[in-house]
Structure formats: C-alpha cells, structure tokens
Amino acid sequence: MASIHLKNVGKRYPDGNRAVIDLNLDIADGDFMVLVGPSGCGKTTALRMVAGLEEISEGEIHLGGELINDVEPGKRDIAMVFQNYALYPHMSVFENIAFPLLSQGVPRAERRDRVERTAAVLGISDMLDRKPRTLSGGQRQRVAMGRAIVREPQAFLMDEPLSNLDAKLRVQMRSEISRIQAELGITTIYVTHDQVEAMTMGTRIAVMRKGVLQQEGSPEVIYGQPANLFVAAFIGSPGMNFVTAELSRRGDDLVLGIGPQELVLPPKTLAQRPALLEHESGSIVIGIRPEHLSLPPTDNSAKLKATVERSEMLGAERLLHVSISAKPVSADEIMEAAEEVSAAAPAMLQDGSKGDEVALIARIDPSIVPQPGSTVELGVGLDRLHFFDLESGRAVL
Amino acid sequence: MVDQVSGPRGRGRSLNKVPWLIALPAVAALIGLRFLPSIVGGTFAFTDWNGADANWIGFDNFFAIFRDPTTSNALVHTFQLAGLLVVICNVLGLMLAMSLRTAFKTRNLMRAMFFLPFALSHLATGYIWQYIFQYSGPLNRILGAAGLESWQLVWLADPNWAIYTILVVLVWQYTGLTMVIYLAGLEGIPDELHDAVAMDGASPWLKFRKVTLPLLAPAITVSATLTLIYGLGAFDQVLSMTGGGPVNATETLATQVWQNTFVYGRFGYGSALALILTGLVAILSIAQVSLLRYQETRL
Numbered sequence: 001m002a003s004i005h006l007k008n009v010g011k012r013y014p015d016g017n018r019a020v021i022d023l024n025l026d027i028a029d030g031d032f033m034v035l036v037g038p039s040g041c042g043k044t045t046a047l048r049m050v051a052g053l054e055e056i057s058e059g060e061i062h063l064g065g066e067l068i069n070d071v072e073p074g075k076r077d078i079a080m081v082f083q084n085y086a087l088y089p090h091m092s093v094f095e096n097i098a099f100p101l102l103s104q105g106v107p108r109a110e111r112r113d114r115v116e117r118t119a120a121v122l123g124i125s126d127m128l129d130r131k132p133r134t135l136s137g138g139q140r141q142r143v144a145m146g147r148a149i150v151r152e153p154q155a156f157l158m159d160e161p162l163s164n165l166d167a168k169l170r171v172q173m174r175s176e177i178s179r180i181q182a183e184l185g186i187t188t189i190y191v192t193h194d195q196v197e198a199m200t201m202g203t204r205i206a207v208m209r210k211g212v213l214q215q216e217g218s219p220e221v222i223y224g225q226p227a228n229l230f231v232a233a234f235i236g237s238p239g240m241n242f243v244t245a246e247l248s249r250r251g252d253d254l255v256l257g258i259g260p261q262e263l264v265l266p267p268k269t270l271a272q273r274p275a276l277l278e279h280e281s282g283s284i285v286i287g288i289r290p291e292h293l294s295l296p297p298t299d300n301s302a303k304l305k306a307t308v309e310r311s312e313m314l315g316a317e318r319l320l321h322v323s324i325s326a327k328p329v330s331a332d333e334i335m336e337a338a339e340e341v342s343a344a345a346p347a348m349l350q351d352g353s354k355g356d357e358v359a360l361i362a363r364i365d366p367s368i369v370p371q372p373g374s375t376v377e378l379g380v381g382l383d384r385l386h387f388f389d390l391e392s393g394r395a396v397l
Numbered sequence: 398m399v400d401q402v403s404g405p406r407g408r409g410r411s412l413n414k415v416p417w418l419i420a421l422p423a424v425a426a427l428i429g430l431r432f433l434p435s436i437v438g439g440t441f442a443f444t445d446w447n448g449a450d451a452n453w454i455g456f457d458n459f460f461a462i463f464r465d466p467t468t469s470n471a472l473v474h475t476f477q478l479a480g481l482l483v484v485i486c487n488v489l490g491l492m493l494a495m496s497l498r499t500a501f502k503t504r505n506l507m508r509a510m511f512f513l514p515f516a517l518s519h520l521a522t523g524y525i526w527q528y529i530f531q532y533s534g535p536l537n538r539i540l541g542a543a544g545l546e547s548w549q550l551v552w553l554a555d556p557n558w559a560i561y562t563i564l565v566v567l568v569w570q571y572t573g574l575t576m577v578i579y580l581a582g583l584e585g586i587p588d589e590l591h592d593a594v595a596m597d598g599a600s601p602w603l604k605f606r607k608v609t610l611p612l613l614a615p616a617i618t619v620s621a622t623l624t625l626i627y628g629l630g631a632f633d634q635v636l637s638m639t640g641g642g643p644v645n646a647t648e649t650l651a652t653q654v655w656q657n658t659f660v661y662g663r664f665g666y667g668s669a670l671a672l673i674l675t676g677l678v679a680i681l682s683i684a685q686v687s688l689l690r691y692q693e694t695r696l
C-alpha cells in the first residue's frame with residue numbers, strides 16, 4: 001500500500017508526439033483514482049509510465065515516497081490489468097494467477113494457497129484448470145484481476161478493463177472492482193474514457209484532454225464545480241447545457257441576456273462569484289445541468305421560455321429536448337466532449353443549435369408529457385448556474 | 398441461374414461446388430504428373446529393371462540394400478545429418494530470431510543476410526564451399542595466416558570430418574529459413590503479453606521457458622519438420638562438395654538413389670532406395686508433427 005506522486009511528468013514519443021504534458025497528480029494511499037478523458041488524450045501513456053512500460057521523458061514518479069523512474073516494471077511492486085486481459089493463452093487459470101508468484105520465487109505450497117484464496121475472492125475457484133480461451137469475457141476479466149490481486153502489490157493499474165464486456169456485465173464488474181479495491185485498500189489508478197465509470201468508481205477523478213490535466217478532485221467536485229468548459233461538457237450524461245449570454249448591470253443586479261429573454265441574478269450570486277464583475281457588459285457562457293431546468297418551474301426560480309422539440313421517456317425520468325432562441329456556444333471543448341458521447345453528437349449539437357437557436361435538455365418528472373411544438377416555461381436554478389469565460393473556457397468563480 | 402433463384406440454401410450448395418470445379422484441373426494435373434509417376438516408379442522397386450528387361454523379384458532389392466555396406470552406411474549418414482541439422486538449425490534459428498527482433502538499425506539488413514543462403518542455389522553454393530574447404534583453399538589459408546596450422550584439416554577428404562563439413566554447410570543454408578519462421582512466430586506474440594510478463598517481473602529465463610517457447614510451439618513444429626525433410630533429403634550439397642566420398646563416407650540415401658539409378662543404371666534398385674527415402678520422410682515427419690502437436694496442446 002503506498003501513495004503515488006507524479007511530478008511534472010511528460011511523455012514525448014520518438015516521433016515528437018507529446019502525449020502527456022506536465023502532469024502533476026498526488027494519489028493518496030488507498031485512493032481509487034480514475035483517469036478519464038477522450039480517446040488519445042494520453043491516459044494510457046500516463047498509466048504505462050507509472051507501470052514502467054513506457055519511459056518517462058520528463059518529471060518524476062514516486063511510489064510510497066520512492067523515486068521509481070528507473071526501476072524496472074517487475075520491481076516496482078505494481079500490478080496491472082490490461083484492456084484485453086493479456087492472459088497467457090497456454091496456461092491454465094491457476095498457472096496464470098500463479099505466474100507473478102512464480103516470478104517472485106514464492107514456494108510452491110504458498111503459491112497454491114494464495115492462488116486458491118484469490119480465486120475464492122473472485123468466485124473462480126471451479127475454473128482453475130481451464131484455459132483462458134474456454135472462458136467468457138467476464139470470467140477472463142476475473143482471472144486478470146486475480147493475477148493482479150494475488151501479488152498483494154503496492155498499487156493497481158487498470159487500463160479500460162471493462163471495455164470488452166457487454167453493458168450488463170460492465171455494471172456488475174464495476175461494483176465488483178470497487179468492492180475488491182475497497183476491501184484490499186490498495187491504491188489504484190483506473191483509466192477509462194467512460195465518464196459514468198469515472199463517476200461511479202472513483203474516489204478521485206482526474207480529467208485529461210490532449211495530454212493536459214484539466215481538473216482533479218472528488219466526483220462531487222468534478223461534477224458540481226467543473227473548472228472549465230471541457231470538464232463541464234465531458235462529465236455528466238446527458239451533458240451540461242451551454243448557451244451564450246450577455247452580462248450587464250442594472251442597479252445592484254446583474255442581468256443575463258439570453259436571446260430576447262432576461263434572467264436577473266440575485267446579489268447572492270455576485271457575492272459567490274466576484275469574478276463575474278470582470279465580465280460585466282460582455283459575453284459569457286452559462287452552463288446548466290439538465291436536472292437544474294425544471295418543469296413546472298418551482299415558485300421562486302427564474303423562468304425561461306422554450307419550445308418543446310421532443311421528449312425521451314427513460315422510466316424514472318423524462319429527458320425533454322427544447323430549443324430557445326439564443327446564441328449557441330461552439331467551443332472546441334464542447335464539441336470534443338460531445339464526440340465522446342457519440343460520433344454524431346457534435347453534428348446534432350450544431351443542427352439543434354443553428355444560428356440563433358440553442359438546444360437544451362431538461363430532466364423532468366416522467367408524468368409530465370409536454371406536446372412537441374408547444375411553448376413551455378422552464379424553471380432555472382439560478383444558484384446552480386455555471387459560468388465560463390468565452391475565450392479561455394475557464395470557469396468564472 | 399436456377400440455383401441463384403432457389404433461395405439461400407440452393408445458393409449455398411452451388412457456392413460449395415464452384416471451388417472444387419475450379420480446383421479440378423490443378424488436382425488432376427497433380428495426380429497425373431506427380432503422384433501417378435511416383436506410384437508407377439515405386440513398383441519398379443520390386444523389379445530388377447536395368448534399362449533393358451524387368452523381372453519381378455519381390456523384396457530382393459530391399460534385402461540387398463540393407464546387406465550392402467554402402468547403402469546401409471548411407472542410411473546412417475542420412476540420420477546423422479538430419480538429426481543434427483534439426484537440432485542445430487532450430488537452436489541457432491531461434492537465437493537469431495530473438496536477437497534480431499529487438500530494435501536496432503541494421504536489423505532488416507541482418508535478417509536478409511541470414512536468409513540469403515536459403516534463397517541461393519544449393520548446388521552453386523555447394524561448389525563455392527567445396528572450393529573454400531579444399532586443402533589449399535581459403536579456409537586453411539586463413540587458419541595458416543592466423544597461426545592455427547594445427548587446425549588445418551583436409552576438410553572434405555577426411556572420412557571422419559567430411560560429413561561434419563557438409564553439416565556446417567547445411568546449417569549455414571537452412572538456419573536462415575528457421576530464423577524467418579521463428580521471427581514470424583515471435584511477431585505473433587501480442588505486445589500485451591510482453592507487458593504482462595514485464596509487470597509480473599519474470600526473469601528472462603523464466604519468460605523464455607514459460608511464455609516464449611510454449612507460444613512458439615506451432616513455429617517449432619513447422620521449422621523442425623522442414624529441417625527434418627531437408628536433412629533427410631540432403632543431396633545438392635553432398636553432390637557438389639564430396640560426391641559421396643571420400644570412400645563413401647558422406648553417401649546419403651539421396652546420393653545413393655541418384656548414383657544407382659543414373660550412374661549405374663540399376664533402376665529397380667534405385668527405385669527401392671527412393672521408396673525407402675520417401676517412406677522415411679513421410680513416417681518421421683508425420684511422427685514428429687504428431688508429437689509436437691501433442692506437446693502444443695499440453696502446453
């Protein structure tokens with residue numbers, strides 16, 4: 001059990017590609033740190049540097065206070081679970097799990113003992129004689145976990161270990177991995193590009209984009225106080241709504257002009273976010289999570305008129321797609337984050353938000369069934385609004 | 398046309414017939430030109446045909462072969478060459494493949510160089526080697542210049558050494574082939590497995606024994622079988638370097654087939670030898686493949 005510290009870590013591939021840039025991460029002993037970000041943002045590279053499988057171009061990595069830059073992977077006392085499991089195809093399940101012990105020269109009797117105990121924890125005791133190719137995806141996943149657990153290492157590294165499983169099994173393994181990690185209390189770095197996995201599994205989340213760390217914090221902080229447009233757009237499903245607003249001052253109040261409509265911000269908001277003053281009489285991006293748009297509006301919330309486009313019934317809730325006339329936000333960050341949801345999402349975003357139309361999604365009670373084409377008044381939780389600088393994309397706090 | 402409209406099942410059946418029809422001429426040619434002559438030729442093994450008349454003599458040729466010291470020694474030499482060739486070529490080829498897999502600048506050039514001997518004419522290179530190994534040839538001159546006069550041998554004229562000299566050339570010729578097979582086998586091991594081994598902290602020796610070697614099992618089967626077949630059939634190199642001499646010390650089954658058939662005109666006797674050679678190649682390679690395949694499944 002140990003903490004992991006990355007200090008100004010960078011990776012430059014031989015072809016000049018900078019996959020990780022100046023990464024600083026402090027992972028406390030026992031933490032479950034999820035590295036999340038879109039494809040190609042450098043998650044795997046960062047993880048492989050911690051593992052020792054990739055040379056560290058810049059910076060330092062410490063494990064339990066010790067510099068491990070030049071320590072061989074096998075000597076770092078770190079176990080890794082690979083995306084494709086990387087089980088030894090010619091070995092039985094038993095031999096697969098026992099291999100790290102064999103490598104460390106653990107005596108035969110103790111090997112058998114530890115493998116059997118590990119198999120019991122993972123519920124694969126009855127498969128020890130089988131070859132990996134005769135196992136299902138979920139079973140292979142468990143064997144891969146077993147090979148990591150059996151060593152009782154200082155840290156676990158996992159690179160998208162669930163991406164090859166079907167949706168149902170993924171949910172099941174998700175909680176199983178969390179459970180095992182919590183039980184063993186082993187410091188873990190877990191890589192995924194699935195923000196739901198990140199939110200549900202991580203005790204800490206680090207969001208990366210293009211090799212650069214965007215924000216690091218607890219799931220609550222990442223979701224509730226995103227540091228920039230990218231994090232805001234990337235985390236959450238359906239994603240945060242964005243719209244461009246004109247900020248102006250009227251007496252003591254700040255007024256947000258959204259298209260022809262206005263939202264008056266209470267003095268409290270300004271007190272909480274003094275930096276808003278710097279954007280006075282200028283454009284600003286506001287972000288609203290779908291659950292902070294209500295229908296019908298609560299008594300004291302601000303209201304926004306919108307046209308209903310369609311709605312999706314999800315059982316416990318309804319996703320209401322509406323449009324308002326306002327200036328859309330077409331920042332790269334949002335497009336890139338939307339791409340993760342589906343390849344078609346950016347196009348849909350742009351279609352839904354043409355010129356002076358902005359598409360919004362509200363999470364509402366499923367018993368309310370608004371007719372497409374009708375106009376509704378949505379309640380806006382003013383104290384839950386997020387503000388971002390139009391130029392830098394940074395949160396205005 | 399009828400098949401095409403008769404639904405998926407009809408179409409499936411017609412699709413199955415087409416490949417056979419396409420393959421038919423080739424199969425017919427193979428049987429007619431390759432297997433038929435061999436079978437007909439094989440029957441000569443039971444006659445005393447010498448170019449003029451042929452009489453049925455049963456197994457007499459085979460008894461004669463095992464009684465004749467020249468041919469029975471040839472059988473021993475064939476086993477010697479083939480056995481040593483399989484072991485040495487595969488060990489060397491695997492070592493070369495493993496060292497040429499790691500990245501360095503001249504890697505591809507080296508691969509080409511090691512494979513070249515196999516691609517060259519075996520007969521032509523045999524004559525070059527014959528020149529190199531002559532008593533006054535380049536090899537002995539180099540040894541002399543290096544002050545190693547005591548190492549100078551009459552390489553190809555010494556009945557004890559000649560067969561090993563030939564073995565060296567065979568190894569030189571076929572190691573490149575095994576190297577290429579092992580390189581392909583090594584490429585087939587996924588990177589993730591190498592990473593897994595690295596994380597598990599296995600020593601190079603443990604990795605070789607428990608991971609690399611088992612995963613190379615199919616390549617070993619192919620490579621060992623090919624070298625066995627080449628070793629059993631060794632002919633070009635022997636003919637060009639020693640012609641079977643000195644005093645029959647390097648005769649192999651293949652050179653004996655050639656000598657009896659085409660030099661002495663003993664077609665029946667030669668056919669019997671050829672039949673033995675064919676049988677040996679078939680039995681040994683099938684036995685080897687089944688043994689190695691069995692090992693593969695156990696690994």
Ligand SMILES: Nc1ncnc2c1ncn2[C@@H]1O[C@H](COP(=O)(O)OP(=O)(O)OP(=O)(O)O)[C@@H](O)[C@H]1O
Nearest residue numbers: 013015017019038039040041042043044045046193
């Ligand atoms: N061996 C390499 N040589 C050069 N560039 C590389 C190499 N490996 C990765 N890259 C590049 O480095 C960047 C980061 O890659 P990395 O595999 O770390 O991304 P990732 O975040 O894990 O993505 P994914 O979610 O698709 O797995 C990418 O732009 C990739 O093209």
Ligand SMILES: [Mg+2]
Nearest residue numbers: 043044045159
């Ligand atoms: Mg990756």
